[in-house]
Ligand SMILES: [Fe+2]
């Protein structure tokens with residue numbers, strides 16, 4: 001089918017932009033907005049079953065977005081396949097901020113066995129309101145379409161899911177969905193604790209313990225998916241996602257060390273709360289985009305001590321072992337005690353402290369918003385850390401960490417000798433295969449973006465054989481990792 005001409009758009013300009021990055025970026029932005037607005041519309045309709053007044057604004061906004069999409073496309077066609085939402089043929093890139101809206105819209109589609117919704121040219125806010133009400137009262141795509149037609153709604157079309165679509169292995173989809181849910185629940189739990197600490201309110205650790213237990217279970221079942229989630233970055237919630245990432249990375253090390261489940265839980269809690277002292281540092285200091293003043297550095301350097309005080313105030317203290325509090329205090333000390341806070345009497349760091357320090361540095365180096373650093377590609381961060389093995393980091397733990405992440409950690413962009421580009425999604429535990437990770441192909445030999453196959457470079461039957469020739473930086477290549485891991 002040929003592509004419909006854009007409404008009121010300059011055909012020449014459209015042709016020039018067709019298939020281009022600009023078009024996709026615009027459609028992606030509009031598509032994400034459409035998903036968000038559908039989410040708000042259905043949520044509002046759910047709360048205000050009877051009245052229309054509350055739906056007026058969401059429906060008007062949605063119609064505006066549809067009109068903007070129609071500048072580029074003949075129809076605003078939103079549909080889902082597996083875990084993804086598409087605007088026409090464009091797979092929408094989900095980000096951390098939009099995650100809840102995306103998953104709830106997909107759930108809503110699935111529950112009603114709806115494959116797609118098409119908003120056509122000239123759709124009115126009144127039709128959108130009608131659609132939202134009917135959505136709440138019907139259970140399948142067929143009935144919904146019939147009711148829409150019966151009520152004279154002509155510019156919204158509903159279709160059932162197409163059965164011929166290729167589906168991802170159901171078990172893998174479920175496991176991935178569970179991992180994502182656990183990840184986001186942990187972010188919420190850590191955010192609650194830190195917000196309460198900030199407001200000097202009493203807060204318990206029960207919920208955090210539960211979510212960490214979920215991460216431990218997940219880690220034991222599907223480490224690869226969980227490590228993939230640590231590559232996600234939320235700009236709005238950096239501190240929280242950092243805490244969850246450090247928790248996951250520390251658990252991966254603990255698992256390699258043969259820790260038992262209960263021991264892993266303690267390590268996970270210690271890692272999750274390692275930066276709790278930052279709750280008392282003003283956000284405008286933490287999020288500063290320019291260099292810190294000496295006073296601000298002093299404030300930052302106090303967070304391990306502030307953290308100890310906060311941890312001791314948490315409810316359920318009797319259940320929190322001393323090693324959790326000590327690990328928080330130690331996480332910036334460095335293996336050779338060259339870090340902060342300065343100690344009057346030298347002492348050996350605890351194992352928890354040394355593990356969390358490694359996980360913390362790795363996540364901070366690969367993130368974009370810590371202490372004004374430019375994010376490092378995962379393999380470069382690991383190589384830099386290796387240079388400080390024995391000084392800043394425990395050399396034995398460093399080896400364990402490299403074993404765990406591979407030479408090309410999850411999230412590394414690699415160029416292959418075939419001219420293709422891939423993103424690392426998994427590593428092999430055995431040292432002889434560390435340099436041959438599991439990849440997802442993201443560009444073909446001609447440089448075209450593809451939603452390519454997953455290939456295992458260590459697989460002897462792989463054809464053609466492929467070799468990594470270099471690594472690239474996702475940020476400078478404007479490659480958004482979210483779409484591969486979320
Ligand atoms: Fe810290």
Ligand SMILES: [Fe+2]
Pocket residue numbers: 242246274275360
């Ligand atoms: Fe940290």
